[in-house]
Amino acid sequence: MSRAGIGMIAALGLSTSIASAQESVEVLHWWTSGGEAKALQVLKKDLEDQGVSWNDMPVAGGGGEQAMTVLRARVTSGNAPTAVQMLGFDIKDWAGEGVLANLDELAAEEGWEDVVPEALKGFSKYDGHWIAAPVNVHSTNWVWANKAIFDELGLKQPTNWDELIAALDKIKEAGYTAVAHGGQAWQDATIFDAVVMATGGPDFYQASMIDTDPDALGSDTMKTVFDRMAQLRTYVDDNFSGRDWNLATAMVINKEAGVQFMGDWAKGEFLNAGKVPDTDFLCFRFPGTQDAVTFNSDQFVMFQVGEDRRDAQLKLASAVMSPSFQSAFNVVKGSVPARTDVPNDDFDACGKKGMAELAAANDKGTLFGSMAHGHSVPAGVKNAMYDVITAHFNGEYDSATAVEELVNAVESAQ
Numbered sequence: 001m002s003r004a005g006i007g008m009i010a011a012l013g014l015s016t017s018i019a020s021a022q023e024s025v026e027v028l029h030w031w032t033s034g035g036e037a038k039a040l041q042v043l044k045k046d047l048e049d050q051g052v053s054w055n056d057m058p059v060a061g062g063g064g065e066q067a068m069t070v071l072r073a074r075v076t077s078g079n080a081p082t083a084v085q086m087l088g089f090d091i092k093d094w095a096g097e098g099v100l101a102n103l104d105e106l107a108a109e110e111g112w113e114d115v116v117p118e119a120l121k122g123f124s125k126y127d128g129h130w131i132a133a134p135v136n137v138h139s140t141n142w143v144w145a146n147k148a149i150f151d152e153l154g155l156k157q158p159t160n161w162d163e164l165i166a167a168l169d170k171i172k173e174a175g176y177t178a179v180a181h182g183g184q185a186w187q188d189a190t191i192f193d194a195v196v197m198a199t200g201g202p203d204f205y206q207a208s209m210i211d212t213d214p215d216a217l218g219s220d221t222m223k224t225v226f227d228r229m230a231q232l233r234t235y236v237d238d239n240f241s242g243r244d245w246n247l248a249t250a251m252v253i254n255k256e257a258g259v260q261f262m263g264d265w266a267k268g269e270f271l272n273a274g275k276v277p278d279t280d281f282l283c284f285r286f287p288g289t290q291d292a293v294t295f296n297s298d299q300f301v302m303f304q305v306g307e308d309r310r311d312a313q314l315k316l317a318s319a320v321m322s323p324s325f326q327s328a329f330n331v332v333k334g335s336v337p338a339r340t341d342v343p344n345d346d347f348d349a350c351g352k353k354g355m356a357e358l359a360a361a362n363d364k365g366t367l368f369g370s371m372a373h374g375h376s377v378p379a380g381v382k383n384a385m386y387d388v389i390t391a392h393f394n395g396e397y398d399s400a401t402a403v404e405e406l407v408n409a410v411e412s413a414q
Helices: 003-022 034-049 065-076 088-095 104-110 118-124 147-152 161-173 185-210 220-233 245-253 266-272 307-321 323-333 349-364 379-393 399-413
Strands: 024-028 053-057 083-087 132-134 136-139 142-146 177-180 257-261 281-285 293-296 298-302 367-369
Touching (some): 034 323, 132 307, 281 349
Antiparallel strands (some): 132 298, 136 293
């Protein structure tokens, strides 16, 4: 072979290796600390084994408004990242702009339609097309309880409102803070979500928190919800205002408080403190919501990219949806997989319970996006609800006034 021929082959080999080395994904996310970052290493390793490198896109401000500003600039300039961690109605907003990739072929090949819960598809799909790969399901209607306090006082897990109040009374009388809570709007709304579901049931939650039906928002049932929120306020300590959620969790961990009403990310705080489910702490659904699950879900939203980046993007989406990653990530994150066929072998007692209850709610049609966490209504409506819920919780409105204000606030925000 001539020297020129050898040179051509060498050049071809070099260019092929460069192309292979250059196959990469650029991912905007804010899982940068602790177990989340560790779990992401599973995903990165999977892609590296396929010859795809992972580039983190720096996120200032923890994935909030500033990150979305950076993202918009990138999309506008025609240089979108491969994928972006996103939640709830933000996904719908971006999908409406026509800048997201189509994952239909991959989804069909891998059978996503059969394993992703219907309620999640409301965010993973837009206009009938797959545009995102869901990573997890966090459910928000949990109670986290100090088992030592429950044992000391002879308390059983309450299953309805009256039993909950009786338990909180005993905890308070024993000198403990009954309800550990942080006075921030989203935390108030997290409790409100659960109380709406417990008081009115799934149909009422759908009508009020998702459909924003004025009749439901202005109903006697909604007044009862606010009455119950005011009742719960009496079990919160005086220093709750502005407290971060994890500091409220620490109160339960340290046997200063009996219970916390919080999403399943709270479990990570117990595990990090060396606590064991059903031995040191209890996890159960907010009384009256046992057959329903309110959720939020992190998703990797895929943006339109050039053909040279498309193969790597599809490998990323496939890796996110793989049962092995879904298990490894969610064991650490405290959430449960976003597909219903993942084995529960590696999950702790609370994780196993969460997976079973998610599957049951999906089957019954009682899996609902959480208002408090941006999965039931657009941000403007959610924030309008926040304002009324927090004002009432802090004593600015009585329950009847709160109902009127809620109706007006939602109407003005739509």
